[in-house]
Amino acid sequence: MSPAWSFALARLALALAVAIALGLIFGQLALWLALVLGGTLAWQYANLYRLQRWLRFRSHEDPPDLSGVWGDVIALVGRIYRRKQFHKRRVRQLLREFRRLSAALPDGVVLLSARREILWFNRAAASLLGLRRKLDFGMPIANLVRDPAFAGYLEGAGGGPGVVVRLHDQGVDRSLALILVTAGAQQLLLARDVTRELDVLEMRKDFVANASHELRSPLTVIAGYLEALEDEPGLGADWQGPLADMRRQAERMRRIVDDLLELSRLESRGEEAPLEPVDMPALLAQLARETQAAAPAGPRLASEIEAGCKLLGSAHELQSIAANLLSNAVKYTPETGTVTLRWSCDAAGAHLSVADTGIGIAAEHLPRLTERFYRVDRGRSRDSGGSGLGLSIVKHALQRHGGRLEITSVEGQGATFTAHFPARRLQQICNNPGLQYAPTPETGTGGAACTERD
Amino acid sequence: MEPADLGQHISRRFNEDMERVRTRVMQMGGFVEQQLQQAINALVAGDSELGEQIARDDYKVNQMEVAIDEECGRILATRQPTASDLRVMVAIIKTITDLERIGDEVEKVGFIAARLATMETPADHYRAIRHLGRLVTEMLHDALHAFARLDAEEAIAVARRDRNVDLEYEAIQRQSITFMMEDPRQIRRALEVMWVVRALERIGDHAKNIGEYTVYMVHGKDIRHLSLDDAERQIRESAQERQG
Numbered sequence: 001m002s003p004a005w006s007f008a009l010a011r012l013a014l015a016l017a018v019a020i021a022l023g024l025i026f027g028q029l030a031l032w033l034a035l036v037l038g039g040t041l042a043w044q045y046a047n048l049y050r051l052q053r054w055l056r057f058r059s060h061e062d063p064p065d066l067s068g069v070w071g072d073v074i075a076l077v078g079r080i081y082r083r084k085q086f087h088k089r090r091v092r093q094l095l096r097e098f099r100r101l102s103a104a105l106p107d108g109v110v111l112l113s114a115r116r117e118i119l120w121f122n123r124a125a126a127s128l129l130g131l132r133r134k135l136d137f138g139m140p141i142a143n144l145v146r147d148p149a150f151a152g153y154l155e156g157a158g159g160g161p162g163v164v165v166r167l168h169d170q171g172v173d174r175s176l177a178l179i180l181v182t183a184g185a186q187q188l189l190l191a192r193d194v195t196r197e198l199d200v201l202e203m204r205k206d207f208v209a210n211a212s213h214e215l216r217s218p219l220t221v222i223a224g225y226l227e228a229l230e231d232e233p234g235l236g237a238d239w240q241g242p243l244a245d246m247r248r249q250a251e252r253m254r255r256i257v258d259d260l261l262e263l264s265r266l267e268s269r270g271e272e273a274p275l276e277p278v279d280m281p282a283l284l285a286q287l288a289r290e291t292q293a294a295a296p297a298g299p300r301l302a303s304e305i306e307a308g309c310k311l312l313g314s315a316h317e318l319q320s321i322a323a324n325l326l327s328n329a330v331k332y333t334p335e336t337g338t339v340t341l342r343w344s345c346d347a348a349g350a351h352l353s354v355a356d357t358g359i360g361i362a363a364e365h366l367p368r369l370t371e372r373f374y375r376v377d378r379g380r381s382r383d384s385g386g387s388g389l390g391l392s393i394v395k396h397a398l399q400r401h402g403g404r405l406e407i408t409s410v411e412g413q414g415a416t417f418t419a420h421f422p423a424r425r426l427q428q429i430c431n432n433p434g435l436q437y438a439p440t441p442e443t444g445t446g447g448a449a450c451t452e453r454d
Numbered sequence: 455m456e457p458a459d460l461g462q463h464i465s466r467r468f469n470e471d472m473e474r475v476r477t478r479v480m481q482m483g484g485f486v487e488q489q490l491q492q493a494i495n496a497l498v499a500g501d502s503e504l505g506e507q508i509a510r511d512d513y514k515v516n517q518m519e520v521a522i523d524e525e526c527g528r529i530l531a532t533r534q535p536t537a538s539d540l541r542v543m544v545a546i547i548k549t550i551t552d553l554e555r556i557g558d559e560v561e562k563v564g565f566i567a568a569r570l571a572t573m574e575t576p577a578d579h580y581r582a583i584r585h586l587g588r589l590v591t592e593m594l595h596d597a598l599h600a601f602a603r604l605d606a607e608e609a610i611a612v613a614r615r616d617r618n619v620d621l622e623y624e625a626i627q628r629q630s631i632t633f634m635m636e637d638p639r640q641i642r643r644a645l646e647v648m649w650v651v652r653a654l655e656r657i658g659d660h661a662k663n664i665g666e667y668t669v670y671m672v673h674g675k676d677i678r679h680l681s682l683d684d685a686e687r688q689i690r691e692s693a694q695e696r697q698g
Contacts, residue, residue, distance in 0.1 A: 135603055140477050143602035146484025166491075168591065269503075 008068045015040060108176075108191030116141050116154060119186070128176055128191045130167070141189065150178060164194060209264040212257045219257065223250040252387070259389035262320065263372075266396040273400040275312040277427050280350070281305045283315070284322055284343050291326050299333040299356070302340045309345035310427040317397040324390040325354040325417050331386065333358035333414070349403075350426055353418040360411040369407060370395040394419070401425055468533050472542060475525050476602075479546055479553075482518040483598040486553050489515070489560045490594065490657065494587035497567035497650060498580050505567030508560065515557030519550045538674075545671035549601065552660040552667075556594065559653040559660075566646050573643050582626045583650060589619050590654045593661040601668045606689065609668035612661060614682050619658035626651050 019036035023029030050064040051074065058081060063074045099122075102109055108125030110118060118139050121131055129145060136144065142151055147165035162179035175195045181188040226247045229235065235243075288303045311318065322341075329339045337357040344351050361369065365376045373388040391405075394417075398405055402422045409415035489508055496504035526547050529535065535543055593615050600608035630644045630651075669677050669685065673692060677685035 130599075132603070135605070139602065140473065140480075142477050143480040144599065146480050146487060146598065148481070148485045148488055151481050151484065168491075168595065274507075 002072070004069050004072045011068070012040065106192075108189075110141065110189040110191070112141055112180075112187040112189055114185045114187070116187070118144075125189075125191055128167075128174065128193060145178070153178070153180070162190075164198070205264055205267055208260055209268070212260040212264070215257050216254075216261075219250060219254050223247070223254065226250055256387040256389065259387040259393060263389055263393055263396060266317070266393065266400065269400065272402070273314040273317055273397075275425075276314065278311050278313055278315045278318050280309060280311050280318065280343060280352075281307050283319060284341060284352075287319070287322050287326060288341055291330060295330055297335060298330050299335055299337040299339050299358075301330075302338055303342070304340065305343040306345060309343065309350060311350055311401075311421060312425050312427050313401045313421075314397075317400065321394050321397050321419055322352060322354075324394050325352070325419070328386070328390055329354045329356040329358065329415075329417070332356065337414070345426060347423065348420075349423040350421040351418055352421070353416060355414065355416040357414040360413050360415050361407070361409040362411050363409075366407050366409065370405065465533075468529075468535075468539075471529050471533065472535075472539065475522060475529065475546060476542070478518070478522050478525070479549060480598065480602055482515065482522065482550060482553055483594075483601075485518065486515055486556050486560065487591065487594055487598070489557065490563075490587075490591055493560045493563040493567060494584065494591070497563065497570060498584055500567075500571040500575055502568040502571035505564045505569075505571065508564030509562075509568065512557050512561035512564075515554055519554040519557075522550050523547065538671075541671050541674055545601075545667040548667050549664050552663045556657050556660045559657050562653045563650050566650050570643065570646055576640075576643070580647075582622075582629065583647065583654070586619065586622045586626065586651060586654050589615070589622060590658045590661065593619065593658055594664075597661040597664040597668070601664060601671075604668070604672050606669045606672040609665035609672075610677075610682060610686055610689075613665040613669075616658050616662040619655055623651060623655040 015036050016033070019032045020029065023032035026032070047064075047066055047070045050066065051070065054061055054064055054074070055077065063078055065071075066074060102122040103124075105122060105124055108122065108128040110121040110125045110129070110131070113119055118131065118136050118141055120137070121129075125131060126133065131144065142154055145165065145167070147167070149163050150165050153163040160179075162177050164175055164177050167174050167176060173195070174193055175198045177192045177194045179190045181190065226243060230240070230243050230247065284303065284305050288301055292298075292301045326339070326341060333339055333356040339357075340353075340355045342351070342353040342355070361376060365374075368374050369376075370391045372392045375388060395405055398419055398421075402425060403420050406418040406420060407415065408418075489511065492504060493508045495501070496508060526543055530543055533539075593612055596608060596615075597612045599605070600612060627648065630648055634641045634644050663678075666676075666678050669675060669689065673689050675685070675688055675692065677688070680688070
């Protein structure tokens with residue numbers, strides 16, 4: 001038994017003993033007992049009252065000075081209270097440090113609820129996204145960051161490489177890279193200012209486009225005069241060789257400039273190619289005819305084209321994809337070889353494949369083939385007169401159609417280049433004559449469906 | 455009414471419906487904002503393809519308007535909102551009409567940008583149009599922000615800025631007339647440019663309207679045909695009445 005309880009029980013026993021003694025001396029034992037017990041009860045109530053009063057105002061009042069069990073209770077409560085205060089201070093300090101840290105972060109951080117409402121954001125997010133403290137808490141983020149690209153990104157699950165949006169707030173234009181990270185029921189939106197990076201990229205693109213454009217006019221003049229000189233009878237026969245060479249090189253330069261322009265055009269356009277119906281079987285058949293006609297002594301050209309399999313995209317870019325793949329194959333295949341052009345559709349999408357029985361490509365070159373000006377064999381490629389940009393163009397044009405390029409090859413036995421197009425780019429046939437196949441109007445989805453005819 | 459009051463409803467489903475339709479309005483606004491920005495870019499850069507693309511995409515704005523309108527009709531019919539909720543619905547229906555009109559003006563700018571791309575760029579590279587375009591895009595942006603935040607003060611500030619747009623419009627008009635008199639060969643282009651300037655000025659008016667609907671939504675005051683000073687005073691008075 002704890003000393004406090006022993007003391008309390010001893011005190012009660014003493015009080016009872018005194019009551020009995022007084023009752024025996026003065027008579028009326030019951031009255032004395034009742035008096036002493038009543039007094040004890042009153043004293044306990046008084047203590048209870050003081051305890052309750054202190055608990056209510058404990059933050060600015062000293063604990064009452066009580067003895068025995070009451071004192072014990074007060075000491076225990078005091079200890080619990082102090083411990084809680086200590087933890088509270090620690091949590092508050094941690095929170096303050098976290099706030100200070102997040103405020104110092106150069107990137108914007110926004111905490112979102114599962115329904116994409118703003119719960120909290122740091123200082124960088126406030127200035128980058130133009131958010132206002134208090135006022136914007138609880139607001140759906142899509143109401144304030146209204147870029148359609150971001151809306152499309154939010155509709156998807158988020159994650160991935162994120163999305164770049166352009167915001168103009170308080171007279172400043174900014175490009176922000178936004179990434180949505182899911183953490184349990186909540187989500188974190190990270191915002192980074194990429195204005196400078198994009199500006200540099202933009203400058204590079206502009207430079208290439210402008211330089212190519214400027215090179216074009218002098219080239220036209222040179223090629224024109226070379227052509228005139230070749231027909232000039234006054235020049236000796238020993239000039240014919242060099243002149244033909246100059247003509248060929250001028251022609252090659254023109255092709256490089258054209259391809260550079262095409263590439264910068266592809267880059268400067270938006271992310272997605274338009275959704276115009278393109279009759280791929282007709283386009284490919286025409287292309288095969290032209291290729292065979294341009295090189296009648298070249299390799300045999302076989303085509304396996306699935307009729308009725310049409311795409312939604314840009315006719316110009318699709319033509320450029322097929323032409324580049326086909327001319328590459330013809331260039332690297334000996335005259336005795338075969339180039340096979342295949343076009344097919346299935347549930348996964350559409351597939352354009354160009355297979356040749358040419359020299360093939362060593363495995364170490366495969367990943368770098370689509371880089372600009374990448375050459376497997378420098379000398380050989382130059383002789384063939386390619387610009388070195390064909391596969392870059394194919395890659396970019398394919399990306400704009402949501403597709404990807406697959407290359408397989410065995411050295412010495414040929415190579416197969418396959419362009420895969422996603423199923424959403426397939427033009428399906430709408431059986432009901434009242435319906436037409438058209439792009440779906442929702443922004444960001446980029447799909448198409450059978451809808452009612454206008 | 456405090457903005458927070460709009461968030462308290464007995465029916466959570468109703469609340470969610472309202473929030474969703476509001477977010478769709480903001481999405482429509484975002485799309486129109488982007489279209490406007492790109493139309494000005496297309497004009498300044500002489501990018502005919504981009505200009506045509508923008509003009510073609512106007513149908514998306516129209517479809518969004520129809521979809522939101524239907525949604526509002528459904529909410530009005532099934533939930534029968536009253537008081538502040540009803541004001542929100544009315545403001546939304548009016549706002550999307552103005553957004554759709556802005557879309558039409560942007561379509562016009564897109565067409566003209568495509569046409570002007572074939573002509574020589576003027577020496578000042580459309581500096582005046584860029585400036586006016588900036589004023590108008592910022593007005594639209596801030597009007598939509600005020601709408602999202604139920605911020606009546608900001609909305610009135612936006613409506614006030616329409617005056618600057620009008621002044622700029624007049625200045626460009628005078629400037630164009632001078633150009634035309636100096637060099638009659640410029641008349642064709644100057645006329646096309648005037649169409650763009652006119653469209654931008656109209657967009658400023660629509661942005662002002664959106665600001666006014668926001669004031670109506672928050673305070674229940676129709677300030678459309680009042681001077682802005684009167685409007686501000688009325689709002690202050692009614693706010694004091696509520697407090698006192």
